[in-house]
Amino acid sequence: MHPAFSVIFLTTLIGTGQGLFLALFTGQLYSLAQLVPLQDSETFYAHGSALALAFLIAGLIASFFHLGRPERAWRSATKWRTSWLAREVIVLPAAMGLIALYGAAHYLSFTKPLFTISGVLPVDLTLLIGLAATGATFALFVCTGMIYASIRFIREWATPLTIFNFTFMGGASGVVLATLFAQIEAPEFVNLFGFWAIILTIAALVTRSISLWRNAHGTPKSTVQSAIGVRHPKIVQTATGAMGGSFNTKEFRSGSSAKRICQAKWSFMALVFFAPLALLGLALTSASPFIAWLLVALAFGTQLAGLLIERWTFFADATHPQNLYYQSM
Amino acid sequence: MTQLALVIDLNTCVGCSACVTSCKEWNTSGEAGPMTDMMPYGEDPTGTFFNRVQTFEVGTYPNTQTVHFPKSCLHCEEPPCVPVCPTGASYKREEDGIVLVDYDKCIGCKYCSWACPYGAREIDEKQKVMKKCTLCVDRIYDQTLPEPERKPACVLACPADARIFGDVHDPQSEVSVLIREQGGYALMPEWGTKPANHYLPRRKMEMHIHADELERADNPLSKEDLKIDDKDITSVDGFGGW
Numbered sequence: 001m002h003p004a005f006s007v008i009f010l011t012t013l014i015g016t017g018q019g020l021f022l023a024l025f026t027g028q029l030y031s032l033a034q035l036v037p038l039q040d041s042e043t044f045y046a047h048g049s050a051l052a053l054a055f056l057i058a059g060l061i062a063s064f065f066h067l068g069r070p071e072r073a074w075r076s077a078t079k080w081r082t083s084w085l086a087r088e089v090i091v092l093p094a095a096m097g098l099i100a101l102y103g104a105a106h107y108l109s110f111t112k113p114l115f116t117i118s119g120v121l122p123v124d125l126t127l128l129i130g131l132a133a134t135g136a137t138f139a140l141f142v143c144t145g146m147i148y149a150s151i152r153f154i155r156e157w158a159t160p161l162t163i164f165n166f167t168f169m170g171g172a173s174g175v176v177l178a179t180l181f182a183q184i185e186a187p188e189f190v191n192l193f194g195f196w197a198i199i200l201t202i203a204a205l206v207t208r209s210i211s212l213w214r215n216a217h218g219t220p221k222s223t224v225q226s227a228i229g230v231r232h233p234k235i236v237q238t239a240t241g242a243m244g245g246s247f248n249t250k251e252f253r254s255g256s257s258a259k260r261i262c263q264a265k266w267s268f269m270a271l272v273f274f275a276p277l278a279l280l281g282l283a284l285t286s287a288s289p290f291i292a293w294l295l296v297a298l299a300f301g302t303q304l305a306g307l308l309i310e311r312w313t314f315f316a317d318a319t320h321p322q323n324l325y326y327q328s329m
Numbered sequence: 330m331t332q333l334a335l336v337i338d339l340n341t342c343v344g345c346s347a348c349v350t351s352c353k354e355w356n357t358s359g360e361a362g363p364m365t366d367m368m369p370y371g372e373d374p375t376g377t378f379f380n381r382v383q384t385f386e387v388g389t390y391p392n393t394q395t396v397h398f399p400k401s402c403l404h405c406e407e408p409p410c411v412p413v414c415p416t417g418a419s420y421k422r423e424e425d426g427i428v429l430v431d432y433d434k435c436i437g438c439k440y441c442s443w444a445c446p447y448g449a450r451e452i453d454e455k456q457k458v459m460k461k462c463t464l465c466v467d468r469i470y471d472q473t474l475p476e477p478e479r480k481p482a483c484v485l486a487c488p489a490d491a492r493i494f495g496d497v498h499d500p501q502s503e504v505s506v507l508i509r510e511q512g513g514y515a516l517m518p519e520w521g522t523k524p525a526n527h528y529l530p531r532r533k534m535e536m537h538i539h540a541d542e543l544e545r546a547d548n549p550l551s552k553e554d555l556k557i558d559d560k561d562i563t564s565v566d567g568f569g570g571w
Contacts, residue, residue: 068438069437075417076438078417082411083414083415147440153520226519228385228396228516229528230530236385239382240381241383241400244373247452248451252448320446325448
């Protein structure tokens with residue numbers, strides 16, 4: 001498939017925003033369980049939510065560049081009963097709204113307990129909004145993944161691994177950003193977030209490696225024989241029905257050589273997984289907070305750059321059966 | 330229920346592309362148009378087509394067959410392109426099973442084209458909306474046209490009669506009989522999309538000449554055992570005796 005930069009930026013940026021919010025809310029839960037000291041609502045949660053929101057807004061803006069008719073984008077929420085794309089169109093603003101509310105509730109310090117569960121668990125407004133936003137954030141990961149996983153004849157995408165990859169990779173980059181943010185705003189959270197960043201990066205490494213292995217093995221269901229219905233082992237296309245190119249010869253091909261795609265695979269494996277893991281490990285054991293901050297900043301930058309390459313490869317590596325009709329160029 | 334469709338006979342298609350040009354001509358100036366061409370006289374021309382004729386060579390020389398393969402939207406009975414559309418611009422008509430795009434609702438996200446395994450949808454680079462074969466829906470119901478002309482433009486243009494139009498749900502229709510009796514098949518049946526358009530396979534045509542065809546076994550003269558010495562007889566037209 002042709003890797004469109006609009007969709008590459010959309011999926012990576014919202015993933016980071018979602019991961020950052022999940023880290024913030026996890027931090028609040030840890031504080032609630034009194035495992036980590038309580039943080040200042042305004043500087044930590046409100047600013048953190050604003051940062052997460054900034055990533056989601058940037059992703060949303062990028063998505064408009066994918067549309068031929070962006071002025072009609074409002075229509076794209078109507079068929080949510082059948083289309084995962086429509087569901088994403090609904091869930092993305094919903095998650096953004098809830099994260100904005102979450103930040104606002106913290107900013108306005110709505111942290112007075114509304115009621116207490118079993119006399120030990122105080123529930124305030126931020127916790128309730130945070131729970132709803134967490135639900136929306138996970139729903140958004142599922143919607144984004146299912147947009148690709150639901151196209152059953154693109155073999156490389158049609159697997160539950162797609163959803164796990166989006167969730168773990170988005171989550172990892174967001175939690176790395178949360179670690180970076182905590183180094184400035186809430187040093188008590190650095191080890192917690194750093195730990196989760198490593199866990200999520202390893203989880204993403206596992207699922208992405210399995211999907212790379214899966215895509216390299218197995219055979220496509222459709223062949224040129226089933227495409228034109230002629231039973232003969234040797235069929236060569238001599239004309240595609242277009243003198244020059246057409247939409248079909250551009251949209252469904254990466255335009256890059258197999259060698260380039262292979263290089264991209266190794267690049268993102270290093271940039272998304274191995275380099276950030278090493279940098280995070282060094283940062284968490286570093287004695288100097290400044291060096292630790294630099295290392296995490298480097299880890300975040302490397303991972304985000306790597307994720308852009310990963311998403312490019314996700315598209316470039318996907319083969320569409322319509323290419324069976326457009327073989328000779 | 331009605332399901333309009335085309336049956337394409339690969340045995341008679343000669344690959345002349347008359348269906349391609351007539352399709353473009355009718356639809357670019359009709360309701361589905363314009364079907365924009367970009368840089369038509371440039372080095373790298375491209376444009377929107379609803380129908381293309383492709384060519385495949387089957388086998389190894391000298392045992393090769395050239396298969397001309399016209400491809401347009403198959404108007405699937407389970408169209409994978411329809412449920413994925415976020416706006417409802419892509420839809421399948423209840424009354425006749427034609428899959429259409431509402432150009433006023435399409436946002437040009439191309440998701441439907443990803444969801445079509447056949448590559449039947451093409452984006453119009455000028456209008457920025459997705460376009461596809463309409464089965465000439467603005468022709469086939471046009472009461473101002475004489476009845477025999479209420480057919481898709483490609484069907485009317487085909488000089489080899491390789492394209493047949495009709496209702497594949499009516500068991501007695503011409504298309505249903507052809508599919509049933511001439512081995513009509515669907516493309517990529519493995520995806521369960523149930524394409525309404527069917528293709529008739531290449532058939533090896535062999536001529537069998539029996540002795541009685543040469544000797545004219547039913548010759549009434551030999552039946553009645555008449556021995557005629559045709560040297561001396563005047564033929565019916567009167568010239569034989571000259």
